[in-house]
Amino acid sequence: MTFAECYRDLRPEMVRLATLMTGSSETGQDLVQDAFVRLHGAWSRVHEPRAYLRRAVVNACNSHHRRRGLERRHASREERAPDASLGADELADALNALPYRQRAALVLRFYADLSDTDIAAALRCRPGTVGSLIHRGLEQLRRVIER
Amino acid sequence: MSNLERDLRDMLARRADAAPMGPGDWQDLTVRMSRRNKRSRRLLAAGLVTALLVGPLAGFAVARAVEDGEPAGRVTAAGPGAAGNGDAVGTTEGRVATAGAASGLQIFMPGGRLDKLFRRTTGDGVVIRAYLSQIGGNSCQGDGWCPPADCFADATVAGELSTDAAVGYAYGSHFGGDAPDLRLTGGGTFGASGEGTPVRYVVAQSGRDVAKVRVSFEGGGSDEMAPVNGVVVLAAPADPSKSGGTVEALDGGGNVIGHAAVTDAATATLGIAPSAAVPGQIQIQSTGSIATGSGTASTTVTTTPPSGVASAAASPPVAPPTSPDGGSLPSRCTPPPPSLPAPGEQPANVDAARAEIEHAFATAYNGGLGSDEEKRAVVQDSDALKPVMEQIRNGSFAQQVKDATAKVTDVVFTSPTEAAVRYDIDVANYSNFTDRIGKALLIDGHWKVARVTVCADISLAGGNCPPA
Numbered sequence: 232m233t234f235a236e237c238y239r240d241l242r243p244e245m246v247r248l249a250t251l252m253t254g255s256s257e258t259g260q261d262l263v264q265d266a267f268v269r270l271h272g273a274w275s276r277v278h279e280p281r282a283y284l285r286r287a288v289v290n291a292c293n294s295h296h297r298r299r300g301l302e303r304r305h306a307s308r309e310e311r312a313p314d315a316s317l318g319a320d321e322l323a324d325a326l327n328a329l330p331y332r333q334r335a336a337l338v339l340r341f342y343a344d345l346s347d348t349d350i351a352a353a354l355r356c357r358p359g360t361v362g363s364l365i366h367r368g369l370e371q372l373r374r375v376i377e378r
Numbered sequence: 379m380s381n382l383e384r385d386l387r388d389m390l391a392r393r394a395d396a397a398p399m400g401p402g403d404w405q406d407l408t409v410r411m412s413r414r415n416k417r418s419r420r421l422l423a424a425g426l427v428t429a430l431l432v433g434p435l436a437g438f439a440v441a442r443a444v445e446d447g448e449p450a451g452r453v454t455a456a457g458p459g460a461a462g463n464g465d466a467v468g469t470t471e472g473r474v475a476t477a478g479a480a481s482g483l484q485i486f487m488p489g490g491r492l493d494k495l496f497r498r499t500t501g502d503g504v505v506i507r508a509y510l511s512q513i514g515g516n517s518c519q520g521d522g523w524c525p526p527a528d529c530f531a532d533a534t535v536a537g538e539l540s541t542d543a544a545v546g547y548a549y550g551s552h553f554g555g556d557a558p559d560l561r562l563t564g565g566g567t568f569g570a571s572g573e574g575t576p577v578r579y580v581v582a583q584s585g586r587d588v589a590k591v592r593v594s595f596e597g598g599g600s601d602e603m604a605p606v607n608g609v610v611v612l613a614a615p616a617d618p619s620k621s622g623g624t625v626e627a628l629d630g631g632g633n634v635i636g637h638a639a640v641t642d643a644a645t646a647t648l649g650i651a652p653s654a655a656v657p658g659q660i661q662i663q664s665t666g667s668i669a670t671g672s673g674t675a676s677t678t679v680t681t682t683p684p685s686g687v688a689s690a691a692a693s694p695p696v697a698p699p700t701s702p703d704g705g706s707l708p709s710r711c712t713p714p715p716p717s718l719p720a721p722g723e724q725p726a727n728v729d730a731a732r733a734e735i736e737h738a739f740a741t742a743y744n745g746g747l748g749s750d751e752e753k754r755a756v757v758q759d760s761d762a763l764k765p766v767m768e769q770i771r772n773g774s775f776a777q778q779v780k781d782a783t784a785k786v787t788d789v790v791f792t793s794p795t796e797a798a799v800r801y802d803i804d805v806a807n808y809s810n811f812t813d814r815i816g817k818a819l820l821i822d823g824h825w826k827v828a829r830v831t832v833c834a835d836i837s838l839a840g841g842n843c844p845p846a
Contacts, residue, residue, distance in 0.1 A: 238407070244840055247394035247774065256397045268410045281840075322389045341383065342390040344773065373382055 237280045238267055245288050251338045252292040254327045262291040285343070289335070289353040296331045325375040333368035340365055394774055409549065412511070412534055492536065496606045502599070504577055504613045507538040510552060527554030529711035535563065535581050537611045544569040548611055550581025557608050559585045559636030560627040567618065579613035580625055580640060589630040595640065596622035715813045718800055722792040731797070734825040735818045736786040739801055742827045743784035746771050747836070758819055758829040762844060770839040779839050781806040795820035803835065811838065
């Protein structure tokens with residue numbers, strides 16, 4: 232597979248993942264472009280482009296979240312505006328309202344179908360913590376939905 | 379799985395599919411790659427400059443301190459600003475250019491390797507330093523097919539532009555092969571309110587017969603120069619409220635032998651006039667960024683390729699075989715379709731075998747790979763592949779897997795028990811995967827879709843087959 236084929240074949244999948252992780256398709260596309268730049272820099276050493284990209288995208292989403300957190304500390308707290316292009320959805324809104332790590336864990340589990348070990352590696356936490364994040368995230372979603 | 383988990387999974391899949399995708403943006407990717415290289419080189423260059431400055435100064439200060447009987451720790455090192463106001467500081471690869479005109483602001487222009495093309499000052503006082511940065515990489519495909527050199531960018535033209543009020547970068551692409559008389563490869567505007575009149579620029583590549591290239595921006599402002607290694611960077615202060623302009627290529631006798639239109643001043647979109655359209659001429663995206671003493675702003679320049687002209691020709695280092703953003707590449711820039719192998723010994727009943735293979739492919743793919751026993755029966759090693767087939771039927775591309783249909787377009791028997799198959803997979807409302815080459819095998823008296831073929835198609839839907 233050439234880099235161009237990789238870009239053509241894997242970009243949609245990665246954009247979807249990043250969009251769900253960040254809640255914004257625009258941000259998702261931007262982060263995925265950066266992930267492909269990183270992949271290109273390591274292309275000769277990468278044997279599993281999909282796994283590398285997924286890791287790069289998740290890392291980029293983590294960094295993006297940290298940056299946003301810093302920005303919010305220096306500015307008045309603003310409501311997280313859902314991406315209008317994705318349509319309204321009560322469950323989606325509840326998911327977007329979750330703390331980032333809970334949301335990321337749920338997306339990686341229920342969208343990307345990653346194992347606890349892989350999610351732990353992506354979020355840089357212990358596998359046991361993943362179970363807790365998912366449990367608390369689901370509980371929070373359940374409370375919101377049943378409210 | 380609880381209802382909530384199922385709802386969550388469905389919602390995520392729905393929203394993922396609803397995410398606006400937009401075409402991939404190769405030029406944006408190329409620009410980002412270039413910037414990444416610059417950052418790496420910038421760190422290297424800054425480290426070298428710091429080492430070169432701090433080392434001698436520290437040694438000198440230490441010597442003075444010891445001489446004066448002072449403790450050696452009380453040394454103040456000179457900062458990077460002490461580099462002075464010289465035009466350029468050379469490094470092993472790339473240069474760190476300082477812009478004395480912008481309040482001491484340093485503009486870094488390192489790249490993969492920057493080869494200086496020229497330095498010139500326009501009649502309006504715009505100083506242009508132009509460099510060529512080779513992209514490198516290999517545009518050949520795995521099967522050995524290589525595109526013509528003029529199909530893909532082999533280098534980036536990087537220009538540093540400055541006036542007495544602002545400095546900025548200009549980027550364009552450089553294509554291999556014989557250039558047409560005139561090919562615009564980049565353009566933009568730099569400078570903002572408060573920094574005097576904005577400067578518009580164009581980057582172009584010219585052919586051997588071109589002695590001079592000139593630009594006239596609508597509303598005033600013009601520039602001209604003789605190409606250096608076939609490259610020109612033209613710039614002039616221009617009225618930003620006006621759009622348009624013309625670039626002309628002149629031969630040694632002063633005759634115009636090619637021209638192109640610059641359109642849309644707001645975004646500095648470049649357009650090639652029909653009269654200048656030469657097969658292979660290419661328009662690209664380019665980014666011009668400005669740096670001021672207080673910050674940096676950027677302008678993205680978007681171009682629209684003329685019909686039949688490659689929009690993705692400003693390629694990444696590994697050249698694309700097709701335009702990933704949906705643009706159409708000239709046929710000579712795209713690899714030939716994969717070919718089937720030569721026929722070998724034929725089965726006893728070729729027509730029956732061909733019909734069974736066509737049936738096997740249609741049965742296997744139509745309506746969801748591996749979703750029932752009949753579909754699995756026509757796939758080699760289907761027991762081992764059952765989990766992954768189930769995974770993709772329920773994964774992110776579940777709808778696409780369900781909507782897919784396969785149609786065999788050609789079969790070549792390479793032996794009585796093996797056939798190479800050309801086939802198309804059509805995914806309704808999604809994409810078509812045409813001219814795929816797969817394999818069918820005669821197993822236990824029945825023709826089946828080979829495991830290797832199914833696994834290649836499963837990977838399209840994000841699945842990975844277990845080891846054979």
